Amino acid sequence: MDNETKTNIDDTDRNPMDVLAEQFTRECRDGLQPSVEEYAEKNPELANKIRDLFPSIQAIEQLGSHAASEKRFAKANAVFDRNRIEQIGDYRIVREMGRGGMGIVYEAIQQSLGRHVAIKLLLQTSTDPKHLQRFEREARTAANLHHTNIVPVFGVGSQDGFHYYVMQLIDGMGLDRIIEDQRQSNTSPEPTKGFKTHLSLISNHETVAEIGRNVAEALHYAHEQGTLHRDIKPANLLLDNEGCVWVTDFGLAKAMEDSNVSRTGEVIGTLRFMAPEQFSGHPDPRSDVYSLGLTIYELLTLKPAYDESSRSHLLSGANAAQVGIELPSKLDTDIPRDLETIVMKACAREPQDRYQTAGDLAEDLENFLEGRPIRARPPSALETFTKWCRRNPAIASLSGIAALLLTLVAVSTSIGYARTNAALKREHEERTRTEIEKRRVEVAKLQAEETLGISLQALDRVYKRFAPERLSQKSSITMEGIDGQQLSVSSQPMLSRETAALLEDVLSFYDQFAQQDIDSDLLKKEAAKANRRVGDIHRQLGDFEKSTTAYLVAISMYTDIGDSELELARIENALGEVHRKKKEHGKARASFFNALDLLDPLLAKSADANEAKFETARTLYLLAKRRPHDPRQRFRKPQGRPEAPGGPPHGDRRPPPPHRPGGPGPPPNGPHNGPPPIHPDDAKHLGRAVAILEELTSNDSVHPEHQFLLSLCYREQANQKPGSDKQQSIDVLVKLCEQYPHVPEYRFELGVTLAEVPVHDFHGTDISDSIDRLRLSLQQLNLLTQSHPNIPRYIESAAHTHHKLGTLLRRVARESSSNRKANIADALRHLRMAVRLQKSQSVQFPESVAEQIWLARMRDNLASCLCGENSKEALELIENSIKESIHLLSGAGDNVPATHILIGQYETQAEILDDLNRDEEADVARREANDLRHFLPRHPSRPDSRRRR
Amino acid sequence: MLVLEWVSVSQTGPDLPFKHRFALSETDATQQELESLRSGGPQAVADLYSKYRPQLERMVDFRMDRRLLGRVDAGDILQDSYIEIARRVDSFLEDPAVSFFVWARQITWQTLMMSHRSHLGVQKRDARQEVRLHGGGYSQGTSVSLASRLMGDVTSPSQGAIRSEQTQQLREALDSMDSIDREVLALRHFEQLSNKEVAEVLSLGKTAASNRYVRALERLKKIMDETLGT
Incomplete structure (x- = not known):
């Protein structure tokens, strides 16, 4: 870069950052599009500042670079001012x-x-x-x-x-x-x-x-x-x-x-x-x-x-x-x-x-x-309110008044309906004399029904806004324990407490309505639907028994009404998902097959064939869907511990436990915690779903939901073939995000899919590919967390992606010395971000053990990464984290994951203390870790030779 | 007479390309300029002026009130300021406190202010004098010129809207900075001055100006981050 020779002559008395900034600015002006990253890499000691400040310079220069055209305009104006055109x-x-x-x-x-x-x-x-x-x-x-x-x-x-x-x-x-x-x-x-x-x-x-x-x-x-x-x-x-x-x-x-x-x-x-x-x-x-x-x-x-x-x-x-x-x-x-x-x-x-x-x-x-x-x-009051809620989900979900208002409006319309209905019945019994009067009564009744219908629809929209149906629900994320054991940490339904409260209010309204004795055909359907909603809400709230009951009532009501196969299939699918949650995989499959049977005759009909096809595809997807982490992969790596998602904070310091089963076996937490078993037909089902959706999207490419489901199916196919790429799924999602930039769900899945990269087994791909994908993923997730700061799972995904990225960057830094400093700095930045986001999650869900465990895990990783860079800060961090983690052990239930976490944390602490030359304290920490190992089932102990480096 | 001279200036063109300024030590270059002004007479003034004309024009473009666009051409201002420079160059050379460019910029700025005064009547209290984003009201503060500068060029309505947002944020950020920080950024990025020139314009030491600039960038970044809510 010969520019350097031009600038550097008189620069001894200048801030080195300024000198670089000037050179960078000049390259911007010359249209060279300099890369911030390149500058950061060339000047490792200023790398952080460069990454921080240079983008602002780019922005200022870019915004300022349009002067020429403005000047032309002003000049032209002036020319025409002075010279009269004839x-x-x-x-x-x-x-x-x-x-x-x-x-x-x-x-x-x-x-x-x-x-x-x-x-x-x-x-x-x-x-x-x-x-x-x-x-x-x-x-x-x-x-x-x-x-x-x-x-x-x-x-x-x-x-x-x-x-x-x-x-x-x-x-x-x-x-x-x-x-x-x-x-x-x-x-x-x-x-x-x-x-x-x-x-x-x-x-x-x-x-x-x-x-x-x-x-x-x-x-x-x-x-x-x-x-x-x-x-x-x-x-x-x-x-x-x-x-x-x-x-x-x-x-x-x-x-x-x-x-x-x-x-x-x-x-x-x-x-x-x-x-x-x-x-x-x-x-x-x-x-x-x-x-x-x-x-x-x-x-x-x-x-x-x-x-x-x-x-x-x-x-x-x-x-x-x-x-x-x-x-x-x-x-x-x-x-x-x-x-x-x-x-x-x-x-x-x-x-x-x-x-x-x-x-x-x-x-x-x-x-x-x-x-x-x-x-x-x-617009009626309720509609206005609904719209308000739609525009302000965050505010609405935060305000108890909103929930109160909503129920109030809903209940008052419902009471209004009941009253009118009663009055009309009485009148009807008195026998209507004339045709005109009869018609008037009927019109009034219809109107009352219509009003209620509108209220219900509005409520339905509010409900959907708060608790959107999610096609791809993760119920747990697998985590590394010590010695490479896989822990399945099941997570609670991700509802903020405010949303849960609102849903319970809505639920009570649906409940009341669902129990009313309805004689109107129009409202019978609404009642059936209300029962389905009751089921949905219970499912969201995690009460699977009540959910099942409500679904069954809804099924029998729809069966009475008749001609509701599509609706019934949807309920069967919902029921199937509930069974899945309860780990009743056999029942789940039965429900999904019921749905398929219901849908089958509809496929030929022209009226709602497309909807039936879509629902069929959805059923097949649900049937074949697995969790992101396949149990078969758990023990696939005989050597060393797998690094996902936490990564190996301690390199190869921790050998596999001596008594570890060598081949496939039950996961550590027993069979009940596992994902649905693999079925040989899964691939076939997915293939059929993809075929249906590809047909639908080629005919009817405007329907975004079809493309969305297609992308999820592609992803699932890729998931089930280890080593295959998710590009197909990503392509569809990118297109969707371009076309519908305001649908957060599409962006979310794009971010999540991008983040699903190999983190230990690269299957021939490069670690830098994974890093690039994770960066892209974060771009999407950051957009989401900025525009929807209150949606827990967006924050959750962002936290985990930062964590993954930080872990990979750290690994790169460890494996190659080039740019080591920059990579460590970058890793630290992402790990810190992960901890910050996870912290907010754990604050919002104080009862969720999973959130606390993840927080501890991320802090452990951050502390371990800080060790050697800033060991004092590292020590402080890990000690605070250990204090919090100890509380997790006192909770009821499954303590295994928490024990794993705590052992890891003590070991990290020991390592940091080593680095600070505080050997005795380090030994204390190691003893704590070893003692804790005895609480684990099969308590794997560490070889003594490892106690000191 | 002077106008004729001006025409010859434009045609002569700069004999010292911009880049060469960096080939010499800046102090030497300043000295050389002063030497040539002393020995070269009116032609030397004209040559040196045309060398700096692009920068002066940028300054005028940047600081001119948007409402004067179309009424007053940057060329008019530059021409007037050139006349003034030619008239006063001898007294400048008697005791040059700053480089020729910084002095010429000063004169040009004064000319521009005079023009504002005569066209817009600064003394009168006018609603438009208040800082307005979209109208591009007149104020001597840097932030307004910055904002309307950024607003100036809009290629499509939606792009305009987006830029309007960015400007809004940038403007707010700039407003909350202290005036020297703000000025440093404007001089460096909009007038495209070098650190040494900025130091002279603001009567700061070179090191101070340099540190000031880096700090201003840091503050801007911080404020922008806060407004973006990250």
């Missing part, structure tokens, strides 16, 4: 009409035809033919739109590198200015000069609704032609002197995309009208509906729906979804309720809650104008 092509400029973020609009005369036109000159110069083509393509699309409310585009052209649009001249002004004028005239009694006609035009709600309807119709037409507007906002809606509204700049947003366009303040301002999904780059017609909704909102209230600050929160996505729009009627009580309902539906946050087409919006506005009932329904 002619563009065939067009003679008459006057400048306005100026915006993207360009200047002129009134001009097309000389060959003698007509007046408007020309929009874009202030962006670009000579790249690709941009030019794209611009022309978009312009041509816009020129093909012929609608009474769309400003016709006559043509495009470019001159001296500037692009321009030629459009019909509209004698009027943008709604943004009208809103601004109206706002001013509201605040000052003096009527503003000039635009009185326009003011009066939007002064009543009907006119606003009419404008909205016309624009919606125009949008609907354009959407049908396959063109999105992408930038609907008041400034792009022109009102002419006849009061007719025109949509302008169709497709311009698209045309300007990635053409290096420099856009200043104004465009940023229009982000205000952009739908949330547009920021992630997936606009569809409903995004235009959203923008129009906000535009109408602003026309009605003369206030932006979002103020700037809340908007900027909105942009940051998933976390900051709490911002709501104030109801227009709160700002102006005169605004009609129906119109408000329409607007609020149009600009609902979730696309599926909006009008699905611009045409639907136009129709409902027409309904309003004609005084007909509108389609949109104001």
Whole structure:
């Protein structure tokens, strides 16, 4: 790197970090894309600082590097300021009409035809033919739109590198200015000069609704032609002197995309009208509906729906979804309720809650104008609440009030239903005299049922949000004990206490409802479903007996109702999973086969064949699924101890125990703790599941759940063939995460799958491959833990992945001397992170022995890694950890894992004390360890020769 | 007259490429510059000025109020400042306290401030004077220019939104730093000055400036981490 010679002359009096930073910065500017890691490796003594600070430098430089284009824009603007343009092509400029973020609009005369036109000159110069083509393509699309409310585009052209649009001249002004004028005239009694006609035009709600309807119709037409507007906002809606509204700049947003366009303040301002999904780059017609909704909102209230600050929160996505729009009627009580309902539906946050087409919006506005009932329904309290919960799972799960509210709403609707029902029955018994009365009664009854139905559905959604069905549930993670023994540490259902409390509340509601005597067909299904939910919730809460009972009730109810094979199959599968949890593998298989039998006849039917196929695939997957750690692998390594997942904190210091069984045998904790036994048909089942899913996804590639299950099946296939790669599964998950960046479950499984790398047996792959994968995994998991800081299993996985990575890095450092320092530092960083995350887990689940054991294990590993680097800190860490671990021994039940952990910790302590030359204390620690070994079944003792190095 | 001279400056082009500055010891280079200014007359001023013009232009671009874009060209400011430099270079040479570049930058900055004053009327209390992110209000503080600088170039709405977020975070981070830290970062990364130049601009020793810079980076990183909630 010859740059060094350039800088280093005068550098003796400078901070060495600065010197490196300068060189790094220069390489960034020269477009060399320097690697932070390379710098860190070349300068091991500054490696940590480099890794810490250089990314910020990259960010600053990157953000600052766009000056050139900004300058071009400003200059162009200035040029046009100083030099009046008189002619563009065939067009003679008459006057400048306005100026915006993207360009200047002129009134001009097309000389060959003698007509007046408007020309929009874009202030962006670009000579790249690709941009030019794209611009022309978009312009041509816009020129093909012929609608009474769309400003016709006559043509495009470019001159001296500037692009321009030629459009019909509209004698009027943008709604943004009208809103601004109206706002001013509201605040000052003096009527503003000039635009009185326009003011009066939007002064009543009907006119606003009419404008909205016309624009919606125009949008609907354009959407049908396959063109999105992408930038609907008041400034792009022109009102002419006849009061007719025109949509302008169709497709311009698209045309300007990635053409290096420099856009200043104004465009940023229009982000205000952009739908949330547009920021992630997936606009569809409903995004235009959203923008129009906000535009109408602003026309009605003369206030932006979002103020700037809340908007900027909105942009940051998933976390900051709490911002709501104030109801227009709160700002102006005169605004009609129906119109408000329409607007609020149009600009609902979730696309599926909006009008699905611009045409639907136009129709409902027409309904309003004609005084007909509108389609949109104001959301009920429960729906609003449900949505709130959906947006704020963390908050909702934390607040007891939320749970209380939810049950309150649910119970009150349910009581309301019971009352209406009773009253109606009485009335019915008195015999209805006339047909009309009879019908009225029936309608009222239906309505009551419907309300309850809606409540139940809402509750269902809330339930799903809190306790999502998980396809791939890990029930335990295997851990190394001392001397290479495998310990299966079963973990509790990972529910936070708040969620568990909420679920119990929901449960009591379902329970009450499920026991009601229902005579309505509509509600019978709901009751059956409620029983199924009761089963689900009990399962989540770990009460498998009650869960089984509820499932059985649900099965008998669905059987009564009939024609519910799909539902029944789903319940059988749930039941199968409960059996699995109870280690009743035979029963589990029976349930899964029941499900398959139920589904079989459905596969041929066309109606819900796809759903049946999917459920079949799911059943096969559940049937064949094993735990991540195959018991067969437990004793596969005769030499040394396997290193996963904890890794060998002490190298080969610990020999295998003398009495260890050499071949396959029962796992240390007895047969009852094991995973489902291997069945020879597993591979066949999985193969069939994959075939079904591959067929489904090739026909119907839009259904993400199908692809998701497919990826899990691929993964399972790879799991069952040791040494095979998970790339196929990862590919599918990566695609899913790209398409659905906001579905945490996909990202989670991607992170988990990436982390499933060989950690001792590399099967011909390289240790660095494993390290790379783990780093990728952490990228995903970190995203998740940042956006969902309260989901225990995300934190759990992140902790374990950090732990794995730290362990591997440490091993690399031990095996090769190159970059040793950097690798150790990196290992320490990850181990510390693992400990930190695991600590938060153990705080949240103080009763969970598994969490405490893992914490102890990770601390042990960290202390051992620190030994020699910072032995004092290491000692402090291990001593504190030992103190906590001793408590684990006093607990009831299986003490074996805790004993293993404690032995390991004492041995680590001894090693650290050795390093500090405190030999006597080290011997004490070793004695503790040896004493503890006697408590283990088969108490393997250590050879005495090992006592001192 | 002076304007004509200016044209010749632009055409002459720099005879000392930027990189060469590093080939010599910085102190020697400064001395050499002063020598050539003393012996070379107006042409030497013109040559030296055009050597530093890109850096001065960056400074103007960076510090100019966004509302002046389109109204005032960076070229205008540079031209005015060049006239001023040519006029005052003799008195500068009598007792040069700083290098030519730092002095020229000072003059250019003053010219820019004058221009702000005449176009925007700084004295008047104006709502826009408050720090606003999206509007790019005017303030002499570095953070605002930083923020709007970052906002300046947006290639698509969504990218704009993302950058707006990053800017917001960066701005908040910068706001909570002390003014010298902030200035050091701006000088190093946005005006692209060397450590020695930063030291001169801020009247610090070279070692102090260097340490200051590293510390400013550390603080920025820390604050960003905190705002990101990690």
